[in-house]
Amino acid sequence: MNSRRQHFNKIPKNMTSHKDESTVSNNDNNSSPTKNGENNQDYYKKGSTEAATENALTLAKIQHRLRLTKKNQRLVLVLVGLPGRGKSFIARKLENFLSWRGSECKVFNVGKYRRLAASGACAADFFDANNTQASNLRQQAASMALEDMLSWLDDFSEEDSIKKDRIGIFDATNSTKERRDWVLKECTCNIKRAGKPTGVVFVESICDDKELLHTNLMTKVNNSPDYKGWDPEEAMADILTRVQKYEEQYETIEDDTLSYIKIFNLSSKMLVNHIYGRMAKSIVPALMAWNIGTRPVFVCRAGQTTTELDRLNINSRMSRSESLGGNGKAFRNALFAFMKEECLDFMRRRKQAFAPAMNTGTSISGLMNSFSKDNGNESDWRDDDYVGTDGTTPLPFPCHIMTSTMPRARQTVDWEDYPYPVEMLSNLNPLDKGDFMGMELEEIAEKEPGWYTQLVEDPFLTRFPGGECYGDLTSRLESIVVDIEQKVGPVLVVSHVSVLQALVSYFRNSKIEECTSIEIPLNTVLKFTPAKGGGWAESRHHVLPSPSPSETDLCNSNESSKLDLYAMSPELRVDTRERKTFNAKLAPPIWGDHLKVPSFAPLRRHNSLDGRSPREIITATRQESMI
Ligand SMILES: Nc1ncnc2c1ncn2[C@@H]1O[C@H](COP(=O)(O)OP(=O)(O)O)[C@@H](O)[C@H]1O
Ligand SMILES: O=P(O)(O)OC[C@H]1O[C@@](CO)(OP(=O)(O)O)[C@@H](O)[C@@H]1O
Structure with a gap:
């Protein structure tokens, strides 16, 4: 090996790649010319140091791109x-x-x-x-x-x-x-x-x-x-x-x-x-x-950190790194029980539908191991049949879990009996409120009335100073949506109001610009399952009673309506989609990760607030909505 290297080092100078010493390329950190002008750049590792040039030939070769892009x-x-x-x-x-x-x-x-x-x-x-x-x-x-x-x-x-x-x-x-x-x-x-x-x-x-x-x-x-x-x-x-x-x-x-x-x-x-x-x-x-498999997608908010009351008592702001509080931990435990039941039920059904003859050996993280054991005979079924890819480790239930990188989201699925990796994705982090991070709506309304008016007028595209708007947030969720779509087993997404509003809008096929009006209840799992024809059916599950009355009324749809009609029927969907329009301009976004921000009348212009400050208006409407 050494002698080979020596041999290569002896290659005549005129066969090595040279470059003009004044040229600096961004990939030549370690390839500065040696004293005698020779370049020790490794072409096979870093590529040429010559700047790429455009000429008639290269242009001809990319003409389709030039035309089509x-x-x-x-x-x-x-x-x-x-x-x-x-x-x-x-x-x-x-x-x-x-x-x-x-x-x-x-x-x-x-x-x-x-x-x-x-x-x-x-x-x-x-x-x-x-x-x-x-x-x-x-x-x-x-x-x-x-x-x-x-x-x-x-x-x-x-x-x-x-x-x-x-x-x-x-x-x-x-x-x-x-x-x-x-x-x-x-x-x-x-x-x-x-x-x-x-x-x-x-x-x-x-x-x-x-x-x-x-x-x-x-x-x-x-x-x-x-x-x-x-x-x-x-x-x-x-x-x-x-x-x-x-x-x-x-x-x-x-x-x-x-x-x-x-x-x-x-x-x-x-x-x-x-x-x-x-x-x-x-x-x-x-x-x-996209695939024609049927599997549930569950989405929920991270568990609560401190209760609204506690927060008011200690007069503190929500911080991103907070850990789960008592309610949050209770939700975490209830979520485990719910997910286990749901996912095992899913696997039981899949097993029933799965004809042994069709077993191609495709493994969903080891889940299919159990199929080969008993030829799909339902009577032999046992929940503890599920084993991981190593064939021995018990798998409590099959699920691909994704959370934001916020500690409270990760802790919401920090289940002792769940030995599998959880994917933490910063793309699932809440809307970046830039300079307004940690502030609640009323505070922003008071401090920056001009910006607040803009937000009320266009909640989707108004960007937080130094942060994001909902439009930006939706862009970073594109890869998440594709990732969810490609899964063939259950998926759980634990995230935050703003992110879930955009995701729920995708599954509901409602107008994305109006996602800021979608209410995402605490302690609740929204379940989406593929409907025939490409849509999604929705059901919601309160896995834990909401801790305060102000939070129980967060659902904006009738509790008994378990199925999303327009997802079920594509024909119907075209029509209902038109009808199902909230007037986004009537309310600021509902983003409070922990506080319920009630829907209130628009703060039209700040010089027309009937002589009241935004805070007074908000406090009044909040009180009204709690009655
Ligand atoms: N890429 C695909 N190849 C084959 N079948 C598909 C594909 N994608 C979806 N399907 C299935 O085909 C079924 C019939 O689809 P449909 O859209 O009515 O067909 P078409 O419009 O081509 O007549 C769908 O219910 C779906 O399950
Ligand atoms: O005009 P062509 O290309 O035949 O395609 C339209 C036809 O597609 C068909 C083919 O079966 O299917 P579909 O209604 O499912 O979309 C017919 O209804 C329709 O007349």
């Missing part, structure tokens, strides 16, 4: 695939995710237009390419949907366009090259769309898993208006014929000048072509994360 305020995502390949599922997930991360987003489903154009449901013959009349109607339906989408894309004021980009999702089979060329041309035509630059990306879902396809088509038979009132067997036969008609015409995307993403068999394989910018940064990871 320019800031388009309009983007069209065109779904491609045979029926039953999850296109509408993907479209819906894209719409939820992209709206949550701040774009205006809308799905245009050609099927709906087709039913209108053909006045109702259509049997398989209608999808035969040789049926000229039907083909014309289908093209007409696609034209109407595309026209609506383009008008929607263009229908925004200058002010809107600064704030948000628009993404239209064109949901149809788009199964031939001719159809896709037409869509591309309509969206990008220089003449028709002059001054309205629009990016187009195709998302093709390919699936050849027969068992899965059968289940998917069954879902369609049970849910599609096309088969309402049909005998299930006849409906199945009809949709199979329809698929066959499409198969006869189907052409997969092969044109590599296009931007496209191909998803094979539930993202087990993906192919991306000319995908850059936000597509690469956000959409591809999300597409890879």
Whole structure:
């Protein structure tokens, strides 16, 4: 080895890499030229010390990027695939995710237009390419949907366009090259769309898993208006014929000048072509994360540190490093019992659903070890069957736990009987209130009335001096959402009001700008489970009675309404989403990590507070709300 090194040291000078001594590169800390001008930089460790240059060749090689990454305020995502390949599922997930991360987003489903154009449901013959009349109607339906989408894309004021980009999702089979060329041309035509630059990306879902396809088509038979009132067997036969008609015409995307993403068999394989910018940064990871498994996602606030009363008595401010108080510890214990029951129940159900023949050996942190033991026979089931990856350590229950880095959050899951690592993530830390950290609303209102007014007017985008706004917070939660989405077992997130408001908004598919009005109760777990079609169903569980009356009324929805209707029914969701709008401007954000900040009337202008100071107004409304 040594002799080899010596040999390399003897390489003639003209074969070593040289650099101009005046050039300083940021990766050459240890590579300063030696006295005789020789450079001891290790190319294989640190790369070249030569500055990267741009020339005709490099520019030619990145021309696609130059063309495609320019800031388009309009983007069209065109779904491609045979029926039953999850296109509408993907479209819906894209719409939820992209709206949550701040774009205006809308799905245009050609099927709906087709039913209108053909006045109702259509049997398989209608999808035969040789049926000229039907083909014309289908093209007409696609034209109407595309026209609506383009008008929607263009229908925004200058002010809107600064704030948000628009993404239209064109949901149809788009199964031939001719159809896709037409869509591309309509969206990008220089003449028709002059001054309205629009990016187009195709998302093709390919699936050849027969068992899965059968289940998917069954879902369609049970849910599609096309088969309402049909005998299930006849409906199945009809949709199979329809698929066959499409198969006869189907052409997969092969044109590599296009931007496209191909998803094979539930993202087990993906192919991306000319995908850059936000597509690469956000959409591809999300597409890879989404899965059709069902598993609960639990979210809750960290346990209390000191009670409201104690805090008032000692007249102290909340500090970030506080530890759990008595109530917090009680919540921690109750949470363990709740999570254990929930997660074991989840595993029991999964085990029941898990046919031994399908056991591919995929291990969820060792959870599946128990499956191989008894061939899935329910009668043999024992809770202590769960073992960790080493095969012996008892696993109290399966769960991926994520907390903020605040001690109180970590301590909320500091369970003696839980020997597994907990992921602590600073992304889950509360909204950074900058200079106002530790201050309650009334104090801020009094000290900085101008800033406070701004906050009331735009709680989502008003940034705390030196800190964050809710918009910033949402951005740092993107990776958390993708991480949660990709899990196939239960997940528990222990965090704080502001973070949970943004996360709950994602699961509820409510407007993110209005997340500041979402109330997150103490001592309560919100549970989200996947609903068919891509949404989430919600239930809430008070695992410990709230310690003070002012905190028990934090839930803003009816206790008995366990299920989130608009998550359950995508059709319904479109409508309820419009209806379910809080007027964000009517109240400042509810962020108090430990104090309940009651909803009170807006502090319109500070010179119109009826002669009262903000503190007086807040104290009065708080008293009113406690009655
Ligand atoms: N990438 C995928 N590949 C195959 N099936 C999927 C995929 N994603 C979701 N699914 C499943 O396909 C089912 C049918 O989806 P749907 O969106 O109605 O299909 P399509 O719009 O292609 O006819 C969904 O309920 C979902 O469980
Ligand atoms: O215009 P094409 O590409 O055929 O796609 C639209 C068609 O997609 C279909 C294919 O089955 O499914 P869906 O309604 O599920 O979205 C038909 O309803 C609809 O007419």
